[in-house]
Amino acid sequence: MRDRYETSRRMLEHARASLTGGVSSPFRGRVPVPLFFADGCGPRLTDVDGNQYIDYALAWGPLILGHRHPALVEALTSAAARPHQYGAQHALEAEVAQKVQAAVPCAKRVAFTSSGSEAVQLMLRLARAATGREKILRFEGHYHGWMDSVLISYRGAAEQLGPADHPVPLCNSRGQVANAVDNLCVAEWNRLEAIEALLEAQGEQIAAVITEPILCNSGCLMPREGFLAALRELTRRHGILLLFDEIITGFRTHLGGAQALFNVTPDMATFGKAVGGGATLSLVGGRREIMELMVDGNVAFGGTFNGNPLSMAAANATLTELATDDAAALRNANAIGAALQQGIREAALKAGIPVHVAGPGAAFSIHFTERDTLETYRHTLDDDKARLERFIRLSLDYGLYLLPDGRFYVSAVHGEAELDQTLAIVSRVFDQLA
Numbered sequence: 001m002r003d004r005y006e007t008s009r010r011m012l013e014h015a016r017a018s019l020t021g022g023v024s025s026p027f028r029g030r031v032p033v034p035l036f037f038a039d040g041c042g043p044r045l046t047d048v049d050g051n052q053y054i055d056y057a058l059a060w061g062p063l064i065l066g067h068r069h070p071a072l073v074e075a076l077t078s079a080a081a082r083p084h085q086y087g088a089q090h091a092l093e094a095e096v097a098q099k100v101q102a103a104v105p106c107a108k109r110v111a112f113t114s115s116g117s118e119a120v121q122l123m124l125r126l127a128r129a130a131t132g133r134e135k136i137l138r139f140e141g142h143y144h145g146w147m148d149s150v151l152i153s154y155r156g157a158a159e160q161l162g163p164a165d166h167p168v169p170l171c172n173s174r175g176q177v178a179n180a181v182d183n184l185c186v187a188e189w190n191r192l193e194a195i196e197a198l199l200e201a202q203g204e205q206i207a208a209v210i211t212e213p214i215l216c217n218s219g220c221l222m223p224r225e226g227f228l229a230a231l232r233e234l235t236r237r238h239g240i241l242l243l244f245d246e247i248i249t250g251f252r253t254h255l256g257g258a259q260a261l262f263n264v265t266p267d268m269a270t271f272g273k274a275v276g277g278g279a280t281l282s283l284v285g286g287r288r289e290i291m292e293l294m295v296d297g298n299v300a301f302g303g304t305f306n307g308n309p310l311s312m313a314a315a316n317a318t319l320t321e322l323a324t325d326d327a328a329a330l331r332n333a334n335a336i337g338a339a340l341q342q343g344i345r346e347a348a349l350k351a352g353i354p355v356h357v358a359g360p361g362a363a364f365s366i367h368f369t370e371r372d373t374l375e376t377y378r379h380t381l382d383d384d385k386a387r388l389e390r391f392i393r394l395s396l397d398y399g400l401y402l403l404p405d406g407r408f409y410v411s412a413v414h415g416e417a418e419l420d421q422t423l424a425i426v427s428r429v430f431d432q433l434a
C-alpha cells in the first residue's frame with residue numbers, strides 16, 4: 001500500500017542532516033508523522049504529498065483568520081515593500097497598542113515582544129519589581145514558555161507529583177538550573193482551599209500568581225465557576241499581583257481575552273499567537289504604574305525585533321478584522337467550535353466511546369476518559385493516551401490535521417462545510433476505535 005506521507009518522511013530525513021531533529025521546535029516532531037506542507041488557504045492545508053486537510057492546529061494557535069487571509073496578505077505585502085526594521089519608533093506601534101488597549105481590560109499600557117516565552121519573563125520581572133517579593137505561584141499543568149524559571153510542573157507523572165495540597169515542584173527539562181524551583185511555589189489549579197492555605201502561609205513572599213485563565217495546555221480545562229474571581233479577591237487581599245497568561249485565550253475566546261469573557265481583570269496579562277494572525281508577535285498589557293517601571297523604575301527590558309513593522313502590520317490587520325462588526329469573526333469561530341464539540345460528543349455517544357470534550361468554543365480538547373468532570377491536570381492523567389494517538393492518526397489519514405495532544409483550534413474562517421466534513425470523519429474514526 002502506498003505510504004501517504006512518503007515525501008514528508010523523505011524530507012524529514014533530508015532535513016535531519018542539517019536541522020537538529022529535522023524540525024524547528026521539538027514539540028513539532030511528536031505528531032504521528034511530522035508533515036511538510038506545500039500550501040494552506042483559509043481553514044485548509046495541503047502537504048507535500050498532495051494530501052488535503054482541514055486545519056485544526058492553526059500553527060499551534062496563531063492563525064485565527066486562517067491561512068492567507070486577504071486582509072493579512074495585503075497588509076504584509078505592502079509592509080514588505082517598506083523598510084522591514086527600524087530598530088526605532090514608527091507610527092504603527094502606537095496604533096496597534098491602542099487597539100489592544102481598547103479591547104483588553106487590563107491593558108492600560110502595552111509592551112511588545114517577539115515570543116510568548118519572553119512576554120512571560122517580562123511580566124514576572126515587572127511583578128517582582130513592583131512588589132519587592134521573589135516568589136511566583138504557578139499551577140500544575142500550565143505552560144508559560146520553555147525558560148528555566150517557569151518550565152516547572154508543566155508535566156509530571158502521577159507518582160512524581162506529591163500530595164495534591166502540597167505538590168512537589170518538578171523541573172521539566174534536563175539542563176535546567178535546579179534552583180529555578182526556589183523562586184516558585186506550585187499548587188493544583190481550580191482548588192481554592194489549598195491555594196488559600198498556601199497564601200495564608202507564604203503570601204508575604206509571593207509577588208504574583210500566574211495562571212492560564214483556561215487551562216489550554218493541559219486539555220482546555222475550564223476554571224470552576226467563580227474560581228478566577230476568587231483568585232482576584234485572594235491575591236488582592238495578600239498584596240499579590242494576578243497575572244493571566246493569555247497567549248492562547250487572547251483574541252480567540254473573546255476580543256478582550258478570557259479576562260473579558262469571565263469579567264475578571266488581572267494586573268497584567270500576556271498575549272501572543274492570535275494577536276499577529278501568524279506573524280511573530282507577543283505582548284504584555286497591564287496597569288500603567290507597573291508597566292512604566294521599565295521606563296523609570298530600573299526594570300530592564302529589550303529586544304531587537306520588538307515592534308518591528310512587519311509584525312505590527314500583521315497585528316494591525318488582524319485586530320481590525322477581529323474587531324469588525326462587533327467581533328463577528330470571533331463569534332463565528334466560537335460558534336463553529338461549540339457545534340463541533342456538540343457533534344463530537346453525540347458521535348462518541350453513538351459509537352459507545354467514553355469521551356469528554358472540554359474547552360471554550362474556538363479552542364477545545366478531546367479526552368478519552370470515563371470522567372464526567374475534568375478540573376485539574378491530575379484528572380487528565382487518567383486519559384487513555386493510546387486511544388487518543390489512534391484517534392489523531394486515523395483523523396490525519398482521513399483529512400483532519402490536529403495537534404498531538406488532541407487539541408482543536410478553530411479559526412474565523414472555519415464554516416458549515418468544515419463542520420459537516422469534520423463530523424463525518426470523526427464518526428468514521430470513532431467506528432474504527434470502538
Ligand SMILES: Cc1ncc(COP(=O)(O)O)c(C=O)c1O
Nearest residue numbers: 115116117143144145245247248
Ligand atoms: C499559555 C502559553 N504561554 C506561553 C507560551 C510561550 O509562547 P511562545 O511559544 O511564543 O514562546 C505558550 C506557547 O504555546 C503558551 O501556550
